[in-house]
Amino acid sequence: MISLRRVSTTFAAGKKEPIAAVDDVSLEIPAGSIQGIIGFSGAGKSTLLRNINLLERPTSGEVWIGDTELTGLNAEGLRRARHQIGMIFQGFNLVNNLTVVQNVELSLKFAGVKDPRQRRRRAAEALEIVDITDKTRNYPAQLSGGQKQRVAIARALATKPQVLLCDEPTSALDPFTTATVLQYLADINAEFGITVVVVTHEMEVIKALADNVAVMEAGRVVEQFPATDLLREGFSPTTSIGKYLVSDGISLNRRKHTSSETDFDAIVDELDAAGPEPGARPWDPTRARENKIFAAVEGGLR
Amino acid sequence: MNLQTIQARLPEINQAMLETFAMIGVAIPLAVLLGTPLGIWLWSHAPAGLKPTPKSHAVVSTVVNMVRSFPFLILLIAIIPFTRLIVGTSVGTAAVIVPLTINAIPYFARLVEQNITQLGTGAVEASRAMGATRGQIIRHVLLVDAKPAIIGSITITTVSFISYSAMSGLVGGGGIGDLAIRYGYYRYETETMVVACVLMVLLVTVVQYSGTRLVRFTDKRVTA
Structure with missing residues (x-):
C-alpha cells in the first residue's frame, strides 16, 4: 500500500510567490493495484509521482510505502528503500555507452549485488520478462523506442521491487508500441503483484491499464474513480477536466471558421x-x- | 634549403623532441588525473548539481577562472617561487612542467565539467531513483557516458599545450617549439625552423587523429 498524506511540494520562483506543484494531496494506492494519475501538462502529476520515491522531496506531508515512512528516512535509508521502488521514464533514461544487459545490471550493482555472475543471471531473467533476449549486447542507440522502454522496465524489475512508478511511459511511442508496453506492465502487475503507478495525459492508457484513476489539476487531485467506471454506460466524471479527459479527444471544426x-x-x-x-x-x-x-x-x- | 644545417642540428632536434614529449607526457596525464575530479566537483557542487554547495562552488569556480585567465607567459614567471619549491629549480624542462600542469588542470577541468553537463539529467535521475550513491552515479553513469567526450577533451588539451610548451624557452625549458624560435627566429636558420614546424604539425596531427579515432571507437550513442 502506498499512502500519500497531505503531500505538498512548492518550488521557489525567484522573487515571485512560490509555485505549488503539488497542493495538499492525499492518496491511498492499494498494494498490487494499478493507479492511474491523469491531467494536463503542468497539473503536477509528474511531481506527485516523483514525491513517491522522493526524487522530489515534498515540502510537507508524509509518504508511506507499506510500513515505512519514506519522508522519515535518512539519506542511506532512503537509498535502500529505493531499491524496492522501480521507475521508468518517458525518455527511457538508459546509459548510452552501456549495452542492454549492462544497463539492467546497473540497478543490481546499485542495489549491492556484488557477484558479477549473479548480476548477469538476474539481468538476463529480467530481460526475459520483457522478451528482450537477442539484443542483450546491443547498445540503446540500436534499439527502437519500444525496445528501449522494455529495457528500462527490465532494469526497474531486476531488483524485484514492490512498486513500479511510470512517468509518461508511452508518451514517446506510437499507438501499437504503446499497446505492447502497456501489456508488459499489465503482465508484470498480474504475475508479480507489483503495485504500478502510471502518470499520463493519455486517457487510452488509463482505460487500458488502470484499476483506479486520480484526476489532477493545478496541483490537486480533483476527483478519483475506479477505472471500470469509464466503461460504464452513462458515466461522467464530475469535473470539467475529467469530462474533457474522457471525451473522444480532439474534435476540430473543419469548416473554415470566421x-x-x-x-x-x-x-x-x-x-x-x-x-x-x-x-x-x-x-x-x-x-x-x-x-x-x-x-x-x-x-x-x- | 641547406641539408647540412639540418644534419648539424639533428642531435638538438632529437633532444628538443624528447623535451616536448617529457613536458606533454607529464603535464597532460597530471592534468587529466587532477582536472577530472575537479571538473566533476565543479559540476556536482554547482547550484543545479548532484550536491549543490553554491558558496564553495563560487569560490572554487573563481579560482579556476583566475588561473585560466593568466596568459601562460605571465603564469610561467609568476609562479617561479612555487616551481622552485616543487622541482628545486626555476630553469629547464622540469621547471616548465610545473606551470604547464598548473595551467592545464583548470583548463581540463572546465572541459570535463562541460562534457558532463552536456549529458543531460536523464540517466542521473534514473540512477538516483535506483538508489545509487553519488560515487556510484559518477563512476558507473557519468564517467561511462562522458568517456568519449572526455577523450576528445584530452585531445584538445594536448594539442593546446604542445603549442603552449613552445614558450618554455623563456626559462630554458627546451622543446621543439622553443627550438623553432631560437634557431629559426633569432638566428635566421630557416631550415631548422621549417623542420621544427613540420615536426610540430606532424605531432599535432598524430595526436588529433588518434584522439578522433578513439572517440569514435568509444562513443556508442550513434549506431555505426
Whole structure:
C-alpha cells in the first residue's frame, strides 16, 4: 500500500510567490493495484509521482510505502528503500555507452549485488520478462523506442521491487508500441503483484491499464474513480477536466471558421484587457483565465 | 634549403623532441588525473548539481577562472617561487612542467565539467531513483557516458599545450617549439625552423587523429 498524506511540494520562483506543484494531496494506492494519475501538462502529476520515491522531496506531508515512512528516512535509508521502488521514464533514461544487459545490471550493482555472475543471471531473467533476449549486447542507440522502454522496465524489475512508478511511459511511442508496453506492465502487475503507478495525459492508457484513476489539476487531485467506471454506460466524471479527459479527444471544426467565431487572439486580448480579477494571485490555482479561454474556444468551435 | 644545417642540428632536434614529449607526457596525464575530479566537483557542487554547495562552488569556480585567465607567459614567471619549491629549480624542462600542469588542470577541468553537463539529467535521475550513491552515479553513469567526450577533451588539451610548451624557452625549458624560435627566429636558420614546424604539425596531427579515432571507437550513442 502506498499512502500519500497531505503531500505538498512548492518550488521557489525567484522573487515571485512560490509555485505549488503539488497542493495538499492525499492518496491511498492499494498494494498490487494499478493507479492511474491523469491531467494536463503542468497539473503536477509528474511531481506527485516523483514525491513517491522522493526524487522530489515534498515540502510537507508524509509518504508511506507499506510500513515505512519514506519522508522519515535518512539519506542511506532512503537509498535502500529505493531499491524496492522501480521507475521508468518517458525518455527511457538508459546509459548510452552501456549495452542492454549492462544497463539492467546497473540497478543490481546499485542495489549491492556484488557477484558479477549473479548480476548477469538476474539481468538476463529480467530481460526475459520483457522478451528482450537477442539484443542483450546491443547498445540503446540500436534499439527502437519500444525496445528501449522494455529495457528500462527490465532494469526497474531486476531488483524485484514492490512498486513500479511510470512517468509518461508511452508518451514517446506510437499507438501499437504503446499497446505492447502497456501489456508488459499489465503482465508484470498480474504475475508479480507489483503495485504500478502510471502518470499520463493519455486517457487510452488509463482505460487500458488502470484499476483506479486520480484526476489532477493545478496541483490537486480533483476527483478519483475506479477505472471500470469509464466503461460504464452513462458515466461522467464530475469535473470539467475529467469530462474533457474522457471525451473522444480532439474534435476540430473543419469548416473554415470566421474570425468572429474563433478569434483566439481577440479572446485572449479581451481577457488581458479586463486585467486580473480582484484579489487574484499571480499564479491562479483555479486557472480562471485558461478556463475562460477554453470555454470561449469550445463555444466558437461548436 | 641547406641539408647540412639540418644534419648539424639533428642531435638538438632529437633532444628538443624528447623535451616536448617529457613536458606533454607529464603535464597532460597530471592534468587529466587532477582536472577530472575537479571538473566533476565543479559540476556536482554547482547550484543545479548532484550536491549543490553554491558558496564553495563560487569560490572554487573563481579560482579556476583566475588561473585560466593568466596568459601562460605571465603564469610561467609568476609562479617561479612555487616551481622552485616543487622541482628545486626555476630553469629547464622540469621547471616548465610545473606551470604547464598548473595551467592545464583548470583548463581540463572546465572541459570535463562541460562534457558532463552536456549529458543531460536523464540517466542521473534514473540512477538516483535506483538508489545509487553519488560515487556510484559518477563512476558507473557519468564517467561511462562522458568517456568519449572526455577523450576528445584530452585531445584538445594536448594539442593546446604542445603549442603552449613552445614558450618554455623563456626559462630554458627546451622543446621543439622553443627550438623553432631560437634557431629559426633569432638566428635566421630557416631550415631548422621549417623542420621544427613540420615536426610540430606532424605531432599535432598524430595526436588529433588518434584522439578522433578513439572517440569514435568509444562513443556508442550513434549506431555505426
